[in-house]
Amino acid sequence: MIKKLLGALVLMFAVSGPAMSAAAGYPWDRAPERITDLAALQNGAKLFVNYCLNCHSANAMRYNKLVDLGLTEKEIEENLLFTGNKVGDKMTVALNPKDAKLWLGVAPPDLSVMARAKAANLGQPGTDYIYTYLRTFYRDVTRPLGWNNLVFPNAAMPNVFWQQSGxxxxxxxxxxxxxxxxxxxxxxxxxxxxxxxxxxxxxxxxxxxxxxxxxxxxxxxxxDPAKQAEFDNNMADLAAFLGWMAEPDQQFRKQLGTWVLLFLALFFVIAWRLNKTYWKHVK
Missing domain, CATH: 2.10.70 (Complement Module; domain 1)
Incomplete structure (x- = not known):
């Protein structure tokens, strides 16, 4: 039975492998791991506010949550608030969805949990998708806005970082x-x-x-290789920020999970010894 099951699994992966690869589309690059790098996350927040928040909202995030990145409320107010919002407000945009659909063909999606939404079924994080997507725009005169993308063909979004990428x-x-x-x-x-x-x-x-x-x-x-190095670094910071924004407390969750597993392991040893002591006189 076990041999038959293993054979069926091997056959399934052999058959589905090419189909899965074909459906995967353009391969994602691995985004640098910067979820604990506060300087990178701060730079990502700056890029997000300056380039993304003009069209994309982040309604599940408030500006004052950025204090977790090492910023003070005064720094947030002076450097990241440009539209009269308060530090406790949500990251909203003034762009009307109807106008956006008329101008761009589709309303820009909210980016609060985009990094989680784009995570691959096989475990590749959504930050890899974002990192690759932002770095694969190219000029295309056949598109309404003059841009196309390898990861998301015929995307309605223009390349807002074209001056940085060259x-x-x-x-x-x-x-x-x-x-x-x-x-x-x-x-x-x-x-x-x-x-x-x-x-x-x-x-x-x-x-x-x-x-x-x-x-x-x-x-x-x-x-322009010189520009590309700086551009790649900025896109890595922005992808890391979007990954953090999708779950700001993920580091705490991981640390807590480690302690819980250690406690359960210790509790298992104690329970096992108690059980052995309790039943040692019973035959």
Whole structure:
């Protein structure tokens, strides 16, 4: 029975693996772990207020909760409040959802728990999604706002960090079949989306005796490496802040869970010894 069960599990993963990979879309980069780095979280909060809070709300978060990041209420009021809100107010936006839908095609979602909502089913944290998403915008003249995204194709959101990231180029290598006169010929096509958003075909080569499958490989290259390093660092801080905002007390939860497990382990030893002592004269 155990061998049959193991065989069924192996078969299930063998069959579902390619399908799961295909459904996963563009692979997520691993976001740097900065959930305990107060300086990084403070920088992420600054970026969120300056760039994200113009359109996206965070209705489950209040400004005064940022004191947990080492900020004082005075620092929050002087550096993070620009619209006359009070320190105890929620992080709301003045953008009307109807206007947003008219201008952008869809109302920007609330970001309070976005990092938790985007967590993968197999355990990859949502901060990895956010970190990759923010770093995979590219120019696309075919889109209404002139931008597209590798993680979320045809996203309505423009690239608000375009000045920080600098220009980029997207190279796409596609291996695909073409049927002609009843015969199938495989081709390898390379296209380039330049820094201005225009697409051109770099090469289109036939593949003789190709026995593989259709595939698409996309590579986004930033043209200013010096800018990219600072940009990646800022996006890591912003992703970390969104991860913290989705569950501000997660570190306390983890610490408490460790102590609870230690207590249960100690209690198990004591209960086991008491049980053994109680029944030692009973045969």
């Amino acid at each position: 220009p980029s180029e997207l190279t796409t290598v596609t291996v695909h079949p073409v049927e002609k006169d009843g015969q199938v010929q495989w081709f390898k096509t390379t296209t380039l989306v330049d820094a201005d958003g225009f697409t051109s075909v770099v090469s289109d080569e036939p593949l003789a005796d190709y026995k593989g499958q259709a595939s698409v490989e996309q590579t986004l290259k930033y043209l």
